[in-house]
Amino acid sequence: MSFATDASSFEISLDPRRIDIDAVHAFLRTSYWAQAIPREIVAKSVANSLCVGAFSGGTQIGFARLVTDCATFGYLADVYVLSEHRGQGIAKRMLTTLMAHPDVQGLRRLMLVTRDAQRLYAECGFTALAAPDRHMEKTDPEIYRRAVKS
Numbered sequence: 001m002s003f004a005t006d007a008s009s010f011e012i013s014l015d016p017r018r019i020d021i022d023a024v025h026a027f028l029r030t031s032y033w034a035q036a037i038p039r040e041i042v043a044k045s046v047a048n049s050l051c052v053g054a055f056s057g058g059t060q061i062g063f064a065r066l067v068t069d070c071a072t073f074g075y076l077a078d079v080y081v082l083s084e085h086r087g088q089g090i091a092k093r094m095l096t097t098l099m100a101h102p103d104v105q106g107l108r109r110l111m112l113v114t115r116d117a118q119r120l121y122a123e124c125g126f127t128a129l130a131a132p133d134r135h136m137e138k139t140d141p142e143i144y145r146r147a148v149k150s
């Protein structure tokens, strides 16, 4: 699907073959949530997720993925748009396209974690946790940095 704004034109695609692993890795390895992530982990996560890409002039400028069983649950992750392309509705287009994927209709729960982009996700129907005390997590934030050292 192609879109045009006052500033530029871009394409949104759900085709996994179009995802540029090098481009996604280049962004994610410097992101606040996946610093130092190895390329092979990015490739594996892309291969095992439903992905959406945004492209301008054939270059990947945005990405998001949904980790899902395609039946009940999905976890939205790794959403980004390159800084020079922000503020044109590209992230919103990527997310609405991903959520409209035929394989993820009727899911009972979608989740995500964000530091500061709550407003973006609110526009896609996400809300703050209704019952935070019922949610738990198990994380290992240093795992990628340890992998680099060893």
Ligand SMILES: CC(C)(COP(=O)(O)OP(=O)(O)OC[C@H]1O[C@@H](n2cnc3c(N)ncnc32)[C@H](O)[C@@H]1OP(=O)(O)O)[C@@H](O)C(=O)NCCC(=O)NCCS
Residues within 6 Å of the ligand: 078, 079, 080, 081, 082, 085, 086, 087, 088, 089, 090, 091, 092, 093, 113, 114, 115, 116, 117, 118, 119, 120, 121, 123
């Ligand atoms: C967050 C990000 C993906 C948004 O991309 P974008 O293409 O600029 O977003 P859009 O233009 O589609 O914005 C859609 C709406 O979300 C809002 N929004 C976008 N980024 C936001 C942010 N960081 N914080 C709060 N609201 C944001 C916009 O104001 C806009 O609202 P509007 O429709 O009322 O104007 C982009 O800023 C980014 O890549 N940031 C760095 C990586 C990151 O933080 N990703 C999110 C991890 S959870």
